[in-house]
Amino acid sequence: MPDLTSRTELPGALVAQPDAITPGRARSAPPLRREGPAKLTGTAMYADDLVFPGAWFGATIRSTDAHARLVSIELDPAFDWSGVVVVTAADIPGDNIVSSIKSDQPILVPVGGRIQHHAEALVLIAALDRATLRAARRALRVTTEALPAVFDPLSSEHVFAAYELATGDPDRAFAAADFILEGEYRVGHQEQLYIENNAMIAIPSDDGGVTVHGSLQCPYYVHTALKRGLAMDDRQARVVQAETGGGFGGKEEYPSMIALHAALLAGKARRPVRMIYDRHEDLAATTKRHPAIVRHRTGVTHDGRLVAQDIEVVMDGGAYCTLTPVVLSRGAIHAGGPYRCPNVRIRARATRTNTPPNGAFRGFGAPQTEFAAETHLNRIAEALQLSPLEIRRRNVYQVGDTTPTGQVLSASVAGEEVLERAAEAGEFERLRVRHHRQRASRLGSGTIPGSPLRTER
Known part of the structure; x- marks a missing residue:
């Protein structure tokens, strides 16, 4: 049988001397990681491991259009909404902007506003349990008016x-x-395909502020976004970085969005709210x-x-x-x-x-x-x-x-x-x-x- 690999000898134990060049091998003595023991023994706490008594579950209602005008958001009157919190763009106390290099991305698309991409956030909901959350999704109707979309970067004029x-x-x-x-x-x-999906938990405070715990790379990005979107000062907006299960850039700017969503729901519900993306949502919506x-x-x-x-x-x-x-x-x-x-x-x-x-x-x-x-x-x-x-x-x-x-x-x-x-x-x-x-x-x-x-x- 022909040799189909690049191996020059049979596999076996290999001892590599420091600074030696060894075919196909990395350096033999990498530095130890400070967080290694906790992760190895399972005691490291990621966002979804954190427990906050009384926390509700949050979810995002997203666009299925690539480009459209948001005509209306309707709640089914036959559904019991007493156990559900609903947040739209009208509930945002500060600027409806995710703070970044340019002020062009809304936290939520307002009624009458333009949807610019598939999976864009339109409405936020939260409930005590996932079953109620799923039922509320089905009882909420979004009406849009489709617009021509541009998918080719060569033909785009913007x-x-x-x-x-x-x-x-x-x-x-x-x-x-x-x-x-x-x-x-x-x-x-x-796709960055970090092992841990995007996740954020927001806890409202008595001073009208909020503390968010989450999987993120740049806490000061999130802090700036919370202050602008929620009209808070430095002390009212608090950000705690939990153990982050991979990011590779994918949790650099996007956590500002999910932190704002969790914080808006927590502020209206007056209780902690968990926003934990599943893999499908993370793949569809994030950068x-x-x-x-x-x-x-x-x-x-x-x-x-x-x-x-x-x-x-x-x-x-x-x-x-x-x-x-x-x-x-x-x-x-x-x-x-x-x-x-x-x-x-x-x-x-x-x-x-x-x-x-x-x-x-x-x-x-x-x-x-x-x-x-x-x-x-x-x-x-x-x-x-x-x-x-x-x-x-x-x-x-x-x-x-x-x-x-x-x-x-x-x-x-x-x-x-x-x-x-x-x-x-x-x-x-x-x-x-x-x-x-x-x-x-x-x-x-x-x-x-x-x-x-x-x-x-």
């Missing part, structure tokens, strides 16, 4: 942010290049990594040295701005990859679509543009019949190089060191030779009888 970086003379450099390659690369939504369309036009010399780059980046911000300007700026700054090029033009913009807002995710825009840069460089290497490793060796940043932002890399860059260590640890050259040999000896017609599918040799 721009959240735009940046342009330029150095050298790309047009002249393209004219002198030995070889020019163009390409378009697309990256879709990506994701920004989808991106990245177009490259690159000029190189015959030996694979970059001489000109023209890069266009378009990111899909979703319905509201959130942290999009910061994400886009990081993406634009890193769009050329970790490679020197004397003539660069980078144009980046983020537009609005009628989809749930996108926000923070590890890398903040760089993974999208770096993916495009690395894929495009691989295509250049293939066209010039160079090794992907060799073309990177010829172009990777070194001390003294200048980036498209004008930054001179005067300190340690470590690009060459990282490249060589990665190639060694991953056994790149050996595997590349083996894969090339296997492709050359591959047999078969490439057809499947009775099927239109075909694979090329």
Whole structure:
């Protein structure tokens, strides 16, 4: 049977010396985590583990339209609403705004207002038990008037942010290049998929304030949002970060929304309210990594040295701005990859679509543009019949190089060191030779009888 893995020897116990390069292995002695023992023994308390006597369960009634006008919210008169609290935009004591970079996202869509995305929050309800909560959902009717929706970021005319970086003379450099390659690369939504869903518990206080306990990354974001949306001062709005079961950026700005919802329900009910999302709601309503369309036009010399780059980046911000300007700026700054090029033009913009807002995710825009840069460089290497490793060796940043932002890399860059260590640890050259040999000896017609599918040799 052929060897289908990259393993060079049989698996077994491995002892790695500190600072040693070991194929396929991480460092042998990571630092200990302070919270490790509590999490390992099960004594760590996450938001859903916290108990507050008399707490009610909260829920959000969401839009099923991508773009619409909210015409009315009706409560079934045949249902007993005495055991249910209902909150609409009319009940918000402060600004109906989720505090962020731009003041464009409402806490709840008001009657007569515009719904900008599927799963947008319209009404909040709370009840003593889940059965009553489910019944109340069925007894509440929302009427909307559908409007045309925009889903393509390229066709959207609403721009959240735009940046342009330029150095050298790309047009002249393209004219002198030995070889020019163009390409378009697309990256879709990506869910952070933290193990613990978004969760918040709000407890009203006698001074008219509120304390929220929740799973979050940025307590001061939440504190600012509570003060503005609930018209509270610094002391009335209190935020306690519980153990957070993963975030990766997904609990950076969105917890402000769920904290406001829980606090509004708690304030009207005058008792604690738990807002604990299930996985389906968390996936549908919360922020994701920004989808991106990245177009490259690159000029190189015959030996694979970059001489000109023209890069266009378009990111899909979703319905509201959130942290999009910061994400886009990081993406634009890193769009050329970790490679020197004397003539660069980078144009980046983020537009609005009628989809749930996108926000923070590890890398903040760089993974999208770096993916495009690395894929495009691989295509250049293939066209010039160079090794992907060799073309990177010829172009990777070194001390003294200048980036498209004008930054001179005067300190340690470590690009060459990282490249060589990665190639060694991953056994790149050996595997590349083996894969090339296997492709050359591959047999078969490439057809499947009775099927239109075909694979090329």
